[in-house]
Amino acid sequence: MKLSVKSDYAARAVLELARRHASGKAQRVEDLAEAQGVPANYLVQILIELKAQRLVKSLRGKEGGYLLAKMPAEISLGDVLRCVHGEIFDTAALTDSSCPLELRGAWEKLRQSVNITADAITFQDLLDEGESKEKMYYI
Amino acid sequence: MKLSVKSDYAARAVLELARRHASGKAQRVEDLAEAQGVPANYLVQILIELKAQRLVKSLRGKEGGYLLAKMPAEISLGDVLRCVHGEIFDTAALTDSSCPLELRGAWEKLRQSVNITADAITFQDLLDEGESKEKMYYI
DNA sequence: CACAGTGTGAAACTCTCGGTGAAGAGCGAC
């Protein structure tokens, strides 16, 4: 059960946008990509998906780029993950009639567990955590 | 984030062994495969991995086959999942230094969440659940 | 119009997963 790098990239991009959210300015794909070490051309595709789900918005032309469409506190990790794939936790077994019912129930429990955990983490949380870690560094 | 069919197959096989555990007899790969709708040649590879981790044991020759190495109550879904892959929840991000610390923390939380949930489900639980569902059917 | 940016689709590339096949090795029956 492995998380795709795409998911990771998406989360990094949103986190970077959250960090720069206060500036109010649109951020260029190129800059976001460089800041997070993500291939720019790939990031574009991810951002388009994020935009389709209204997690971010974009501006064209000069001074164009990407912005968060909501406050960091209103975007959860679950939102981002569900955006790049459909369900966060996916398995053929859940729709496979040859899979025993009780086992399907178990997969369902795992799914719920992941969903609940991912939905509980907002990007505001991550921002706060990042800042407190920064402080720790100076102690 | 998708659960491999291999994991599903492994869980089905162990569940089937658990169901027949009371008989005390070794179960042939062929029978297990047919009972759970799994390609026999593929199931062999999975069983060998399960054996390497001492979740099942095997007997050769006539009357040979596979048996659980422990009681169903002593085998958790987490044990089986960790057996076929290494960690249940895996991602390159966790060892990628270019991934922000706070984000890695978030992935770690997801991992823990999955581990805890999977470890809490034993195959005895699944057996019990299966039986109670059977009863329900006759009401 | 020219420029700086996003939007979109497709090609190429890698890699893992799911599955197959066959030869080898232990065990029991005759």
Added chain:
DNA sequence: GTCGCTCTTCACCGAGAGTTTCACACTGTG
């Protein structure tokens, strides 16, 4: 011993998904 049954091991293959890159169209600004 030898034969049949079963697990054991290994090599391999095809398909599909995930990742990346590229080229080009589109859109707003000055």
